[in-house]
Amino acid sequence: MSGKFLFTRALPLLLSALLLPGWAMAQSTVSAQIPLLDQPALQSAKAPRAVLLAVTRAGERLVAVGERGIILLSDDSGASWHQAQVPASVSLTSVQFVDAQHGWAVGHLGVVLHSADGGETWNKQLDGIQAAQLALKAAQQGGDAKLLKAAEWLVADGPDKPFLDLYFSNSRNGYVVGAYGLILRTTDGGASWQAWMGQVENTEGLNLYGIRAQGDQLFIAGERGLLLRSSDGGQSFQKLESPYEGSFFGLLASRNGGLLAYGLRGNAWWSSDQGNSWQQLDTGVESALAAGLELDDGRLLLASQSGELLLSGDGGMQFEHRRTHQGATVAAVVQAADGSLTSVGLGGLSARQEIQAVARP
Structure with a gap:
């Protein structure tokens, strides 16, 4: 393993387009990027057209995150946006709010950001340097030789490993989760963190792309068909028998108790029994599935890297195919308070009229 390993959430096939110029460099150059952890994101009128990788809701507000630490906010269901104040200039890969005020964003160089004011301002809670030290401390205390060797490598190799997803059950x-099996836990809202690799059955250190809760259980999806489940409140994660050997890029937990895992080459699998068994869904596409969303009316929406939108009203048994404007790449989709949809991707924010018709049954 080396410092040259780089990728971004949900769209590994578009790596070169999503990474900052010169990012995939040798370890000595990675060290030169570390100041970006403390360099505030540049305020720019071009921010809505930057590469954006994730979008979510904070109450009725929309929050989108992406390259160079850009975070954009909308209070009118995506019609207009303004830029937040962000203390780091690294690419951000995922974002979640547990209520209208409290949210977290994660990204490259192991950064974790927190907001307590609906996304207007952010503070850095963790970075890759600190995460590696936490992993080393946990491995030294645990006495696992393999984990200790991996943690020593993390410290020596530098903080270039990105976090790719996050899940908070509440504000504490x-x-x-992220590259090389990185997983850290907090029980105090991010004021402190614990390395959690020793509690996860992932001996190969496979990349972790997505984490979601379904009922009282937690699930993680990753590369090479990795599926993990925790049935003890996140204290430990056990490997599930996987139906697929390719990478899973995300998970969608539906309100009816189902769980959908999606990933490479249009692969999507459905479980109605908490991951004990899986049924393959016929998506009709061969490009990677990058995003999943359950709409307010219960329909399922999947988005592919080639700009295809797949809608299902029967739990994924059949999909209706639509396309974004000019096949624009989609990295994430959110449904706003007024029912309209907003997507983000390589071209930044979508124009709402390009996809909002999809939200209408």
Whole structure:
């Protein structure tokens, strides 16, 4: 493993387009990027057209995150946006709010950001340097030789490993996951963190792309068909028998108790029994599925990297195919308070009229 390993959430096939110029460099150059952890994101009128990788709701507000630490906010369901104040200039890969005020964003160089004011301002709670030290401390205390060797490598190789997803159950308890099996836990809203690799059955250190809760259980999806489940409140994660050997890029937990895992080459799998068994869904596409969303009316929406939007009203048994404007790449989709949809991707924010018709049954 080396410092040259780089990728971004949910769209590994578009790596070169999503990474900052010169990012995939040798370890000595990675060290030169570390100041970006403390360099505030540049305020720019071009921010809505920057590469954006995730979008979510904070109450009725929309929050989108992306390259160079850009975070954009909308209070009119995506019609207009303004830029937040962000203390780091690294690419951000995922964002979640547990209510209208409290949210977290994660990204490259192991950064974890927190907002307590609906996304207007952010503070850095964790970075890759600190995460590696936490991993080393946990491995030394645990006495696992393999974990200790991996943690020593993390410290020596530098903080270039990104976090790719996160899940918070409330304003205190959460997890961040990412490259090489990185997973950390907090029980105090991010004021402190614990390395959690020793509690996860992932001996190969496979990349972790997505984490979601379904009922009282937690699930993680990753590369090479990795599926993990925790049935003890996140204290430990056990490997599930996987139906697929390719990478899973995300998870969608539906309100009816179902769980959908999606990933490479249009692969999507459905479980109605908490991951004990899986049924393959016929999506009709061969490009990677980058995003999943359950709409307010219960329909399922999947988005592919090639700009295809797949809608299902029967739990994924059949999909209706639509396309974004000019096949624009989609990294994430959110449904606003007024029912309209907003997507983000390589071209930044979508114009709402390009996809909002999809939200109408």
